[in-house]
Amino acid sequence: MPAAARYASFSAPNGWVHIEAKPGAKIHLLTPNTGVNVRIWKGGLVAATVLTVLLASAGVSSAAANVSYNIWTWNVAGWTMHRGSTSNGLIDVISDSIRNRSTHLAALNELCWGQYKAVQANLRATNWGEDPEDYSRFESTNDTGCGGEKSGIALFSKAPMGTANRITLPDDGRVEKRKLLCAPLEARPHLRFCTTHITTSSDTIGSGPINQQQLDAVRAHVDAFNANGDTVIIAGDFNAQPSYNRLDKWYAQSVNNANNPNNTGAHRELDDRDSRCVGYGENSQDDGIPAGPCGPGKKVDLIFVREIKIVGAYDGDSLSISNNCGGACSDHRIVIGSVTVTVAS
Template sequence: MELQLDLCEDRLTRECAWTDRRSMGDEMRLGRTLAVLVAATLGALAGPVPAQAATVNTTYNVWSWNVAGWKMHRGSTGNGLIPALSNSIRNRSAHFAALNELCWSQYKAVQANLRNSGWPQDVENFSRFEPHNDTACGGEPFGVAIFSKAPLGAANRYALAADGTTETRKLLCAPLSARPHLRFCTTHITPSNEVVNGEKINETQLGQVLTRLEAFHAAGDTVIVGGDFNAQPHYGRMNPWYSTSLTVPNNSGNTGFYRELDDTDSRCVGYGETTVYDGNTEGLCGQGKKIDMIFVRQNKIVGAYDGDSLAISTSCGGACSDHRILIGTVTVSITQ
């Protein structure tokens, strides 16, 4: 909501008649009087100086995972995936969790597991789901989800440009009920490089998500977004995201405002740690590629931040995903 203030100016007309004969003292007193009068008048015309909005600094632990819920699990809720991811959320003291490639039944199972363990503060209001396809999980919805330890407000659900498949990619966000200017989001960008309407579709989707985040910022919000971006940090299509302050051999040419929570990793500064399966060699610094990320606008970050990716659990009758869990800790400034 935008607040508009109409400032009314009083137009003051003062006519003064002075005699030609004055003493020097009279003229000096007159000068001082006029100076005071002008200052007072200008102050009245300018009006009161608006108070700066109060902010609070708070630290959050963020957790994000592409679970390959249909690709590797065929929608199963009984093969070890649900306790593996739910235990990780609890063990990592996550305040926010984002899940990509999740089937509806898996979403409900995670919801029940976290609820029954007492993880959320409000057991009836701590998660949101958004389908990318209504039937892709053996006839049930397939999409993305967010979970929050604190109660959530109304969700924002945005469809991204079509990539020519049966999947409609989305951006899903929700604010905290008690802190409406803090918003947590997740997205899963298409891996397609196809040119649609004159631009590569993955670039289009990245631009659409970024535009939404910047609109939230313009409205006074602090946004934390995690998910599968299907792009490595040093790719040109990520330059509009990463802050201009990040200029290192592994990641340069950036024109944006955001930092990724693992971009200070000493093993690969500016890039971070791989987020995919063992054996992949497509990334920088002699490791697998990094395509999962957690971003925060740099001007909202207070102090140091960090991120890490976790080895893929094998408690699902084998690997639980072809992606690693990505975690991060960040202190952010939030408008109250």
């Protein structure tokens, strides 16, 4: 690469980004918007096609990092099974599992506000979060759902989080308003973690079944985040089995098999390679009708990642339901997953 072409400037939405590249050096671009208004210092203006050659000879790669995450999600039935209790063992079971599984990102469904604050305090007491004041987000789905107290969905992150997206899904006509809650990581803003809890209703409201409408709405938002350069990890209770046709636009074609056919989407679910039920995964509820293709029980708690964002192998599992809450802690299992993803800088 000639010395005259060692210095380049690229227009970016936030101004000029200056890059120095010594011959043979490896550098990373800090903006995805390259190839526009390019100026080579000492060399005048060059066309974008020439830029491509110059960057290739300098060993330039787009700015992205491969980052590994352990994800954890649980529908805890905070009111229906615990009546909002923070003293019956549930808080310890939640917090200990998050810690013991070396979790980076955790999602909770059907959580009462008091339980959310108790989990916060428990994790803070052991310095689980890197920032003791900024590692969780809560969104109410029913302001009186826990005996007059808020009930909702929550995110916990070992790393500090940025501003949350709080999105109301199509209305199923019930008191509980289903939501999508997402938040980026503060230091890695193109990694966005989300949770949702889809309605159990299949009533036709307006354009079609309301559960399908909610799933489509969530997917549209996830796709929009992806189009903006984000890597999205979404975990929660989808109230749909992997084999159901209303998830066909979620799962990638590469998943297709007898246990989960007809998929046309873009995502993998982190337990879809489970040898006990390939394409479907391990059950997240021990009881349930209809049972999954490899029954008994069924899987409705899922962790999705866009297939093209996954680097290498990934894995998922569901854990046996603890009985350390004066009985069963939930009618759902904890679902965990591990994945390495590529994330734009």
